[in-house]
């Protein structure tokens with residue numbers, strides 16, 4: 086249903102907002118179209134002739150050889166990166182400080198960019214560089230927008246109409262409609278000389294940078310009246326044009342539920358505030374004239390007793406009472422797709438008490454219809470919360486946690502995790518950084534949502550083997566039994582398909598007592614076979630109400646699908662994921678269990694390779710380790726060992742022949758050292774193999790790509806190379822991959838598995854669902870599935886860790902020989918690549934350069 090509103094009610098908001106300049110406005114959001122930046126890949130060779138010196142390129146960086154004298158007239162070029170619209174963003178930090186240098190660099194750069202067909206150029210000038218503004222203007226730049234810390238200028242190079250986006254066009258305001266049980270509205274009278282002076286109105290204001298609309302409304306109400314509220318519903322918005330500095334303005338009205346009633350006004354801004362009977366509020370002459378405003382107020386307030394039935398409103402501002410200079414438009418605010426579930430994310434915390442977090446919102450996830458449950462707080466705090474059974478099942482009974490009577494825990498101070506405890510995703514921050522994303526801290530809660538007798542749990546393990554699977558199984562069974570008195574736990578045999586195609590295995594503490602000493606999984610595993618409907622049918626038929634799903638990235642995606650189906654069917658079933666994989670390719674978490682054990686076990690293979698290599702003339706030990714898409718095991722095993730001379734991973738492409746290639750390096754190492762050890766991750770160099778062996782698109786049952794054996798291939802290529810060179814060389818190839826992942830977990834993984842299992846049990850008992858348990862910055866947390874499943878973790882070769890590896894092995898960075906551009910015409914000399922720079926693609930495929 087759409088309600089049209091003539092905006093005289095809201096016109097008052099506008100006036101007051103524009104008056105209150107002290108309140109922050111939202112800024113141009115980082116030029117939205119440029120958020121995904123990639124390093125420029127300019128071919129500087131084309132201008133090297135002009136500047137004289139020997140210029141060679143490392144994909145995207147212009148480097149003058151320090152040994153070569155560059156003529157004094159050679160201009161510098163401005164450092165810049167490409168945007169995704171064939172434009173250029175100049176790095177403000179690297180602008181020359183002298184006007185002369187700036188003008189010559191700007192001219193040279195513009196003429197180069199023009200020759201390359203570049204279009205828009207963005208030039209940010211900081212306050213201390215203000216002298217450069219007139220120069221830039223003279224060179225054809227125009228003002229785009231300004232913020233406190235900079236002025237942005239732009240230049241459109243082509244001789245065609247400029248396509249650059251305009252400067253930010255809107256400011257965002259919020260209004261808080263707070264109504265209490267007595268049908269009184271929280272109203273304020275502002276200290277302003279505008280048209281609404283003397284009118285009792287909703288508290289309003291502007292949203293801060295990076296602030297959620299919902300939290301801004303709560304903050305404004307708190308600041309102006311001292312009343313605590315919680316977000317209920319977005320009820321309306323209005324859009325007006327030609328407002329502050331000729332910008333447009335959008336005001337969002339949020340319905341908020343009061344958590345307190347005492348009023349303390351902010352006397353800098355507010356004359357007075359009070360709880361005003363609704364009729365009196367609506368009856369004010371300022372509003373009376375406008376029947377549409379009234380209609381919205383009426384419909385909003387009549388719905389306030391059953392907020393869950395609220396539908397979004399459609400507001401259109403009225404021309405009446407507003408300067409005729411302003412032009413109006415209207416926009417539909419469509420929350421209908423999520424309105425049904427809004428009520429499910431209720432305002433009280435699972436423990437029954439109102440949460441202290443100021444806002445809750447449900448956003449449509451980027452993947453399908455996954456709902457995201459986020460909570461915002463001051464200073465950019467965001468909690469990415471996990472779903473709870475009470476979100477979609479009303480009136481669930483709550484029980485005291487049986488742990489409170491457990492002699493082991495009853496003496497522990499603050500054993501139960503506080504509802505408000507959360508863990509930040511990023512712990513390296515700057516003074517001014519927003520607080521950022523947080524996850525719910527894992528652990529036992531004071532109240533639980535299951536009685537011990539009621540619980541019927543099941544455990545399933547999926548995907549490849551991994552050290553620690555049995556430990557997790559053991560600790561879930563024992564945790565449920567010993568901590569919560571749960572006796573009924575089933576093992577699902579053979580992965581996801583076991584739910585519907587196989588028998589189950591009853592698991593008791595006795596059955597699992599010794600299993601942590603064995604590798605593998607006692608309940609079996611498999612790939613493929615994920616049939617959502619059959620799996621959830623089986624869960625329902627068997628009366629299972631807690632599902633513990635142990636597996637890697639694929640498994641967690643499957644778990645998310647199961648959770649959605651469970652929620653759709655409205656089942657009281659908690660779905661918890663435990664992240665397994667030796668590949669360590671699961672994002673967000675510090676590491677997956679089994680990874681440490683795999684790295685440790687890999688040492689044995691590396692040692693053997695080293696011993697073999699050392700014992701022979703020109704000995705090479707080649708070890709293949711797992712890592713389908715990422716090289717974490719290879720990287721960490723290399724760093725741990727110190728015997729490895731070269732580590733090859735999927736994220737860092739390499740090549741064999743020519744300058745800077747692998748063969749050249751091997752020959753050099755053998756000459757220097759007489760032997761060498763190479764570690765290669767199974768997913769490395771696949772693109773080289775597919776040039777020879779026909780590229781395969783084969784996949785396993787789970788859809789993972791099937792790899793060629795890069796170890797065998799590389800062994801053969803190295804042997805051929807030395808044969809051709811008529812050099813003695815002895816290569817021993819070791820493939821310990823399946824031996825590594827079949828071992829039992831080491832001590833540290835055993836502890837990790839135990840804590841993960843216990844956290845999963847606590848979470849499920851507390852009614853949380855749709856989560857993966859994981860270590861974030863050393864703390865156990867509950868992470869929503871969508872966050873775990875959004876991408877794959879990879880070694881970022883522009884991060885310090887890879888740089889550490891390179892400096893520990895001294896291996897080449899394998900920049901392509903094609904990247905070296907020699908200016909033979911000018912100087913007739915060749916320059917080696919600088920070893921302190923590496924070029925790569927990050928996980929998003931962006932080109933990056935890093936200095937090691």
Ligand SMILES: Nc1ncnc2c1ncn2[C@@H]1O[C@H](COP(=O)(O)OP(=O)(O)O)[C@@H](O)[C@H]1O
Pocket residue numbers: 547548549580581582611612613614615636637638639640641642643644646665666786787788789
């Ligand atoms: N996108 C997906 N949706 C649903 N199930 C999936 C998905 N990807 C993988 N699975 C299922 O998860 C299980 C394990 O996945 P797999 O990739 O083999 O191992 P891992 O979870 O260890 O990465 C398989 O049964 C597979 O069918």
Ligand SMILES: O=P(O)(O)OC[C@H]1O[C@](O)(COP(=O)(O)O)[C@@H](O)[C@@H]1O
Pocket residue numbers: 547548549550551637638639665666667668711712713767785826
């Ligand atoms: O040969 P399999 O058993 O299908 O598995 C091989 C793959 O399993 C892995 O160990 C990863 O498995 P998961 O994704 O299941 O954790 C990879 O390193 C390896 O490529």
Ligand SMILES: [Mg+2]
Pocket residue numbers: 548637638639666668670
């Ligand atoms: Mg996987």
